[in-house]
């Protein structure tokens with residue numbers, strides 16, 4: 291998706307500057323990971339990953355209950371505009387979708403988001419424990435799976451770039 295299109299989405303949805311900064315930081319993490327994946331010989335849809343990172347939390351403030359979370363809201367918005375592939379990546383970035391990740395594109399978007407707290411790159415441990423993710427999302431079983439995802443990534447790319 292073009293930069294102007296992403297900016298239009300921000301405008302239409304009145305996305306606050308701090309959320310935009312968060313999404314940009316997540317895309318920076320993803321970019322570093324993509325580079326390593328490429329070096330490891332894995333081909334990826336880079337544009338799709340970066341776009342998903344840049345729009346994943348657009349509906350963050352629009353979620354009013356957990357059953358219709360911001361990821362689902364944004365996924366539905368993107369589906370309505372015919373962006374089905376992008377919609378899948380955005381829908382699955384939500385913490386609870388760890389078991390649904392099917393390809394590296396989805397895994398990179400998911401994982402990159404878990405490495406950013408607000409607009410700061412942090413370790414998974416920091417994100418889950420020291421910073422204190424919102425209590426509703428604390429789930430040791432799921433957190434363990436995110437660490438397993440990190441290991442899965444390291445098995446392909448070697449040491450993490452961030």
Ligand SMILES: [Fe+2]
Nearest residue numbers: 316346347403
């Ligand atoms: Fe996020």
